[in-house]
Amino acid sequence: MPIPRNFFARHAVEVAPDLLGCVLEHQTADGLVAVELTEVEAYAGRSDPASHAYRGKTKRNAVMFGPPGHAYVYFTYGMHFCVNLVCLGEEGSASAVLLRAGAVIAGEDLARARRTRGAASVASRDLARGPARLCQALDIDRSLDGADVCAADSPLRVRAGAGNPARSATVLSLGDDPPGTPRKIMTGPRVGVSSAAEVPWRFWFEGEPTVSLYRAHVPRKRKLVTP
DNA sequence: ATGAAGATTGCCT
DNA sequence: GGCAATCTTCATG
Numbered sequence: 001m002p003i004p005r006n007f008f009a010r011h012a013v014e015v016a017p018d019l020l021g022c023v024l025e026h027q028t029a030d031g032l033v034a035v036e037l038t039e040v041e042a043y044a045g046r047s048d049p050a051s052h053a054y055r056g057k058t059k060r061n062a063v064m065f066g067p068p069g070h071a072y073v074y075f076t077y078g079m080h081f082c083v084n085l086v087c088l089g090e091e092g093s094a095s096a097v098l099l100r101a102g103a104v105i106a107g108e109d110l111a112r113a114r115r116t117r118g119a120a121s122v123a124s125r126d127l128a129r130g131p132a133r134l135c136q137a138l139d140i141d142r143s144l145d146g147a148d149v150c151a152a153d154s155p156l157r158v159r160a161g162a163g164n165p166a167r168s169a170t171v172l173s174l175g176d177d178p179p180g181t182p183r184k185i186m187t188g189p190r191v192g193v194s195s196a197a198e199v200p201w202r203f204w205f206e207g208e209p210t211v212s213l214y215r216a217h218v219p220r221k222r223k224l225v226t227p
Numbered sequence: 228a229t230g231a232a233g234a235t236t237g238c239c240t
Numbered sequence: 241g242g243c244a245a246t247c248t249t250c251a252t253g
Contacts, residue, residue: 055250058249058250059249060248060249060250074248074249075247075248075249076247076248076249077245077246077247077248078245078246078247078248079245079246079247080246220243221243
């Protein structure tokens with residue numbers, strides 16, 4: 001059963017930590033791949049300089065301005081997709097949660113086939129470790145932009161973890177803790193954003209091996225300018 | 228019309 | 241740790 005839509009009808013900063021431990025799954029003709037979310041980031045709308053919605057509604061980010069519980073998928077760096085889940089703190093808030101990483105709990109072979117190109121091998125923990133990798137493992141692209149993740153018949157959907165609705169992580173257990181032990185949620189600055197870098201809106205499970213490495217934003221070298 | 232930067236990743240030294 | 245790959249979007253002229 002998918003998560004009810006009102007789960008997403010809150011500020012992204014509230015929704016984000018609650019998404020940890022929830023399951024994102026994508027059903028395609030090739031099969032099902034599911035991940036338990038282990039790392040996310042919250043983005044507000046007009047008030048957040050780091051948000052794609054900061055400068056208003058465009059063709060690309062239109063879904064962010066729509067109803068909550070839908071996927072906002074964007075293309076970046078000429079080769080990567082990233083997926084967000086739209087939230088709604090207030091009408092037209094255009095906020096969302098970026099799904100940065102997860103642990104594959106179903107369809108691992110299919111996920112690996114998608115992530116493996118050429119002779120490369122991919123460790124299980126790296127299958128969906130990073131926002132673009134997560135999309136590649138689940139075969140998420142712009143055709144899923146606007147997909148309703150709260151609909152049971154949607155190919156892309158989100159459901160609660162194996163235990164409680166939020167913050168459960170019963171499938172994954174860490175270290176010596178018995179399965180079902182609630183895991184600690186950590187917060188910190190968002191990865192790779194150039195503005196509002198000090199806002200601690202990144203959330204992840206402490207010690208979880210699928211969480212991506214933190215990288216501060218580094219402006220890319222500009223094209224050569226004449227002196 | 229044109230250019231610059233980007234919510235990244237993988238390969239190279 | 242550094243940098244190329246690759247193309248869409250937005251700002252500027």
